[in-house]
Each structure stands twice: as structure tokens, then as C-alpha cells.
Amino acid sequence: EVQLVESGGGLVQPGGSLRLSCAAAGFTFSRVVMNWVRQAPGKGLEWVALIYSDGRSTLYADSVKGRFTISRDNAKDTLYLQMNSLKPEDTAVYYCAKDGQRGQGTQVTVSS
Numbered sequence: 001e002v003q004l005v006e007s008g009g010g011l012v013q014p015g016g017s018l019r020l021s022c023a024a025a026g027f028t029f030s031r032v033v034m035n036w037v038r039q040a041p042g043k044g045l046e047w048v049a050l051i052y053s054d055g056r057s058t059l060y061a062d063s064v065k066g067r068f069t070i071s072r073d074n075a076k077d078t079l080y081l082q083m084n085s086l087k088p089e090d091t092a093v094y095y096c097a098k099d100g101q102r103g104q105g106t107q108v109t110v111s112s
Contacts, residue, residue, distance in 0.1 A: 009106030022096030
């Protein structure tokens with residue numbers, strides 16, 4: 001059974017930083033492309049970032065490029081999202097995802 005468990009969300013002021021983690025289990029994590037997606041209140045799912053299985057290649061949505069960094073530790077079966085220079089419009093539930101599957105999400109709220 002695939003398990004994806006996100007953590008690290010919280011309340012942060014604009015300009016602040018957070019690091020999200022996603023613990024994966026039930027599949028061969030090191031062989032899988034992983035994504036972060038988010039859903040803001042009242043809106044649909046938005047793709048945020050992607051990282052290839054070896055961790056060498058990444059892609060970002062224009063809305064987060066230059067502020068967010070996706071990474072992975074294949075030895076720990078864990079995916080990360082470092083979020084810097086956070087803006088109120090980054091407020092959302094953040095999910096790690098693979099092949100259309102995602103975890104329960106972690107809430108990120110950016111507000112003063």
C-alpha cells in the first residue's frame with residue numbers, strides 16, 4: 001500500500017520560510033518521479049514542482065520558481081520542499097504526489 005505522509009506546514013509571516021517533508025512507503029521511492037502540488041482555498045489543484053528519480057533534474061511552476069526548492073533523499077525515502085520568500089498567495093494545503101496519488105496534505109498559511 002502506497003503511503004505518503006506530509007509534514008512541516010504551519011503559519012508563517014510573509015517573507016518567511018518553511019520546509020515541508022513527505023515520508024514515502026509502500027513503493028520503490030528511488031525509482032519514481034515525485035511532485036509537490038497544492039490546493040488553495042476554493043481553488044483546484046496546482047502543480048508546484050517535480051523531481052526526477054535521481055534527484056538531478058527538477059521543474060517548477062512559474063509561480064514558485066526562484067523561491068521554492070524541491071529535493072529528495074532516496075536513502076530515507078523522503079521528499080522535501082524548501083519554501084522561501086513566502087507570499088500570502090502561497091497559502092494552501094500542500095501534497096506530495098506520484099502517479100495521481102497523494103497524501104493527506106499539510107496546511108501552509110502565510111499571513112501577518
